[in-house]
Amino acid sequence: MANAILIQNANLYAPTPRGIQDILIVNGSIVKIAPHIDAAPIELPLQVLDAAGRMVIPGYVDQHVHIIGGGGESGFYSRTPEIMLSNLTAAGITTVIGVIGTDGTSRHPETLLAKARGLTQEGITAYMLTGSYELPLHTILEDARKDIIIVNECLGIGEIALSDHRSSEPTKDELTKILTQARLGGMLSGKAGVVQFHMGVGKKGIGLLLDILADSEIPAKHIIPTHINRAFHLFEQAKELAKKGGYIDITSGIREQDGFPACVKPSDAIAQLYSDGVPMEQVTMSSDANGCMSVVLPDGSAKQLAVDASSFHEEVRDALLAGIVPAEQVIAVATSNPARANGLYPKKGCLAVDSDADMIILDENLLVDTVIAKGKVMVQNKKVLVKGTFED
Numbered sequence: 001m002a003n004a005i006l007i008q009n010a011n012l013y014a015p016t017p018r019g020i021q022d023i024l025i026v027n028g029s030i031v032k033i034a035p036h037i038d039a040a041p042i043e044l045p046l047q048v049l050d051a052a053g054r055m056v057i058p059g060y061v062d063q064h065v066h067i068i069g070g071g072g073e074s075g076f077y078s079r080t081p082e083i084m085l086s087n088l089t090a091a092g093i094t095t096v097i098g099v100i101g102t103d104g105t106s107r108h109p110e111t112l113l114a115k116a117r118g119l120t121q122e123g124i125t126a127y128m129l130t131g132s133y134e135l136p137l138h139t140i141l142e143d144a145r146k147d148i149i150i151v152n153e154c155l156g157i158g159e160i161a162l163s164d165h166r167s168s169e170p171t172k173d174e175l176t177k178i179l180t181q182a183r184l185g186g187m188l189s190g191k192a193g194v195v196q197f198h199m200g201v202g203k204k205g206i207g208l209l210l211d212i213l214a215d216s217e218i219p220a221k222h223i224i225p226t227h228i229n230r231a232f233h234l235f236e237q238a239k240e241l242a243k244k245g246g247y248i249d250i251t252s253g254i255r256e257q258d259g260f261p262a263c264v265k266p267s268d269a270i271a272q273l274y275s276d277g278v279p280m281e282q283v284t285m286s287s288d289a290n291g292c293m294s295v296v297l298p299d300g301s302a303k304q305l306a307v308d309a310s311s312f313h314e315e316v317r318d319a320l321l322a323g324i325v326p327a328e329q330v331i332a333v334a335t336s337n338p339a340r341a342n343g344l345y346p347k348k349g350c351l352a353v354d355s356d357a358d359m360i361i362l363d364e365n366l367l368v369d370t371v372i373a374k375g376k377v378m379v380q381n382k383k384v385l386v387k388g389t390f391e392d
Contacts, residue, residue: 002026002027002044002045003026003027003044003045003046003047003375004024004025004026004027004042004044004045004046004047005024005025005046005047005048005049005357005372005375005377006022006023006024006025006037006039006042006046006047006048006049007022007023007024007025007048007049007051007056007359007361008022008037008048008049008050008051008052009022009050009051009052009053010022010023010051010054010055010056010361011051011053011054011055011056012033012055012056012351013055013056013057013327013328013331014033014057014058014350014351014352015057015058015328015331015332015335015336015349015350015351016328017327017328018033019035020035021033021034021035022034022035022036022037023037023056023351023359024037024042025357025372025375026044026375027375028356028357028374028375028376029354029355029356029357029375030351030352030353030354030355030356030357031353031354032353033351033352033353047377049361049370049377051361053364054361054362054363054364054369055361055362055366056351056359056360056361056362057331057335057351057359057360057362058331058335058336058348058349058350058351058358058359058360059092059093059094059095059335059348059358059359059360059371059372059373060091060092060093060094060095060312060313060316060334060335060360061093061094061095061096061097061334061335061338061339061342061344061348061349062088062093062095062096062097062286062287062289062309062312062334062338063097063196063224063249063284063286063338063341063342064097064099064159064196064226064249064251064286064287064288065083065088065093065096065097065098065099065286065287065288065289065290065309066080066083066098066099066100066101066288066289066290066291066307067082067083067096067098067112067115067116067119067126067290068082068083068098068100068107068111068112068115069081069082069083069107069290070100070101070102070103070290070291070292070306070307071101071102071103071291071292071304071306072102072103072106072292073102073166073292074292074304077304078292078304079103079106079292080290080291080292080304080306081306082115082290083289083290083309084387084388084390084391085119085122085123085124085386085387085388085391086378086379086384086386086387086388086391087289087290087308087309088119088124088289088309089123089124089371089373089378089379089384089386090309090310090368090371090379090384091287091289091309091310091312091313091368092312092313092360092368092371093124093287093309093312094124094125094358094359094360094371094372094373094374094378095124095125095126095127095339095344095348095349095358096116096119096124096125096126096127097126097127097128097129097155097342098112098115098116098126098127098128098129099112099128099129099132099158099159099196100112100131100132100133100138100159101132101133101159101198101291102132102133102161102166103132104131104132104133104134104138107132108138109128109130109131109138109139109140109147110140112128113128113140113151113153113154116128116153117153118389119388120153122386122388122389123373123374123376123378123386124373124374124378125348125356125358125373125374126153127153127154127155127342127344128151128153128154128155129154129155129156129157129158129159129194129196130144130147130148130151130154130156130157131144131157131158131159131160132159132160133159133160133161133164133166133167133168133198134160134161134167134168135160135168135170135174135178137157137178140154143181144157144178144181144182144185145181145182145184145185145188146185147185148181148182148185148186148189148191148193149185149188149189155191155192155193155194155342155343155344156182156185156186156191156192156193156194156195156196156222156342157178157181157182157194157195157196158194158195158196158197158198158224159196159197159198159226160175160178160195160196160197160198161197161198161200162197162198162199162200162202162204162206162208162209162225163199163200163201163202163203163204163205163206163234164198164199164200164201164202165200165202166200167200167202172208172211172212172215175208175209175212176212176216176218178195179195179212179216179218179222179223180218182194182195182222183218183219183222186222186343190343191343192221192222192341192342192343192344193222193343194221194222194223194224194247194341194342194343195222195223195224196224196225196226196249197209197223197224197225197226198226198227199225199226199227199228199230199234200227201230201231201234201262203233205231205233205234205237206225206228206234206237206238206241207237209223209225209241209246210237210240210241210244213241213244213246219245220241220244220245220246221245221246221247221341223241223246223247224246224247224248224249224284224341225238225241225246225248225249226249226251226286226288227249227251227254227288228248228249228250228251228269229250229251229254229263229264229265229266229269230251230254230262230263231262231263232262232264235264235269235272239273239276239278242273242278242279242282242283243278243279243282245282246282247282247283247284247337247341248282248283248284249284249285249286249338250266250269250270250283250284250285250286250315250333251266251285251286251287251288252266252285252286252287252288252311252312252314252315253266253287253288253289253293253307253308253311254266266285266311266315266318267315267316267318267319267322270283270285270315270319270325270330270333271319271322271324271325274324274325274329275324280325280329280332280333280337281332281337281340282337283333283337284333284334284337284338284341285312285315285316285333285334285338286312286338287307287309287311287312288307289306289307289308289309289311289312290306290307290309291306291307292304292306292307293306293307312334313367313368316330316331316333316334317366317367319333320366321366335349335350336349336350337349356374356375357372357373357374357375358372358373358374359371359372360372363382367382368382369381369382
């Protein structure tokens with residue numbers, strides 16, 4: 001049955017500021033945005049939400065989440081479980097891209113695809129990248145190019161580890177061929193064809209990627225190094241890549257106390273990139289949610305914790321409150337920029353007529369209050385209304 005939601009008096013950031021607007025949603029899509037929309041002529045079951053005094057922004061597009069679990073690097077007991085729907089929606093994440101990470105042996109792209117389809121059926125929108133840290137790539141079909149072309153949910157390749165003790169030490173030629181696979185796969189399927197690179201703290205940083213850009217015809221837009229704020233030298237190299245047209249991805253959960261003494265706090269990273277004149281449309285952020293973090297306890301033992309998706313909104317909020325970067329550019333880092341990078345814009349990452357009705361209503365303290373995904377209210381008044389199939 002057709003249904004409609006009317007959001008009234010929204011302080012709309014689409015992510016560009018639109019002022020006070022009403023938003024009409026019908027069957028999962030935005031059909032009208034105007035200063036006033038009269039509810040009387042709407043001949044459908046209608047839910048009205050008053051957003052007076054509140055900011056309404058696009059739902060977050062998180063391009064790096066271990067949806068089938070991550071970790072395992074401290075032994076089998078340290079493998080994180082699959083993520084639950086409400087772990088994402090409570091953080092305002094309405095579009096997610098799943099990655100495998102370190103363990104391409106006991107975790108498989110077929111499982112990643114199944115989980116992405118499950119999350120989509122439960123109410124958000126989920127995609128995947130094929131491959132993992134290591135080369136040769138583990139794929140669903142014979143090669144990554146075929147995965148991108150044939151598998152609708154597969155947007156590209158990743159995350160391939162570089163400058164990391166867990167990397168398979170790929171050569172420049174190997175990476176160039178992988179980038180070519182992604183580009184051709186994307187061209188033939190109408191997708192972005194990106195390659196996401198896990199960046200460790202090794203001294204080479206993203207130098208190999210910059211060399212490939214200098215010596216090949218591959219456009220920079222296909223390259224997305226992530227975790228670029230986990231070390232100062234990575235952060236500086238990333239600025240150069242962004243100026244060449246590549247996308248650079250900040251990880252939201254990184255802190256000094258998490259074992260990264262030379263890191264840049266995510267909200268500070270946004271501010272520094274802006275102040276240094278880096279093209280902000282090339283800057284994205286992701287959560288690395290559901291990966292595994294080993295925390296050393298006072299007695300010297302280690303405790304394994306799954307990375308929480310909540311850090312994603314916390315960093316957006318911190319950057320908004322700091323007031324250094326214009327609000328629309330902060331919001332774009334978490335919405336329209338990753339949507340563009342992965343070929344999902346304008347269906348995702350913005351609030352416009354014909355876009356998917358994915359949005360967040362923030363309260364007066366800029367906390368996540370209400371989350372709508374594909375026109376369905378998933379979270380309201382900070383309470384999760386829709387839970388995943390196996391959630392309590």
